[in-house]
Amino acid sequence: MDLVRIEPWQEGDLDLLRRINTPEMKRYVGGPESEEKLLARHRRYVDFAGTGQGCMFRVVALPEGAAVGSIGYWERVWHGETVYEMGWSILPAYQGRGLASAALRVAVAQARARRTHRYAHAFPSVDNAASNAVCRKAGFTLLGETEFEFPPGELMRSHDWQRDLTAGPE
Template identity: 65%
Template sequence: MTQVRIEPWHEDDLDLLRQLNSPDTRRHTGGPETDEQVLARHDRYVHSAESGPGCMFTVVLPDGTRVGSVGYWPREWRDEPVYELGWAVLPPYRGQGLATVAVRAALDAARARRDRRHAHAYPSVGNPASNAVCRKAGFTLLEETDFEYPPGHLMRVNDWQLDLTAPPADG
């Protein structure tokens, strides 16, 4: 089993966020952001836990290496309050199951809040790796749909849903 832990996003994680802002990592989510956008995102991540339900985390290896991000935040979807999940892992650490383990840990944190029935993830239909993470983490594929991200840009995504009231998926 892949070893990884998640820690709440910290002021010291700005360099990691800048690394995650690469063309390769952001190719399925609208491309890299400007430095101003990255700084604003970093501030939101640092304060996510105190600003309401939802939280951003850093994905950390046992040796302390910070290799990615994962988080959940509230969203209204199809007239239901849900949590949306998102994640990213630096290229040298992909393909090792880290994202799946981190997503499961974030789902456990969302599940513990007991304030939403469902979690959703919306990876691009052209992103096989993120769709595989959804499947391995226990989500159910509902449909292909249009999704606005980043704001002002429609993308074609798979709508994956997970029942937070059900027991966690084995893995």
């Protein structure tokens, strides 16, 4: 049985983004954003699918159908190559159920289907054990530690996880 489905981010998902924007949820990525930045992020998420550069999704837990988080992929240049970067958030009440790794596998399949870039990367903080475990469970390979800029203007110690999108499903 599928644990999740992912659906393109919509106008009505602003409340979900606000529920993700908490000190607990944002502790590894610089803390919560201001309302102004949150509204700008929401607008980018809604408009993103039409750009051809990636997509943001809400994560829906099955069978209950509750929106429980976000996941997405977007283009970035990494070590001179254009790749997809992937990121996700699952609300605390739904963590520990395998939803993030299930959503990541679905998002990887969507990115793979685009046939645009060979690799997807994720850059969780070295201190974020749960997100690093999600990468491992979703078939990513740990390349090592790196300095990664997030939020913009701040460097954090991250793990660089890579997934070959030309390889078949795990």
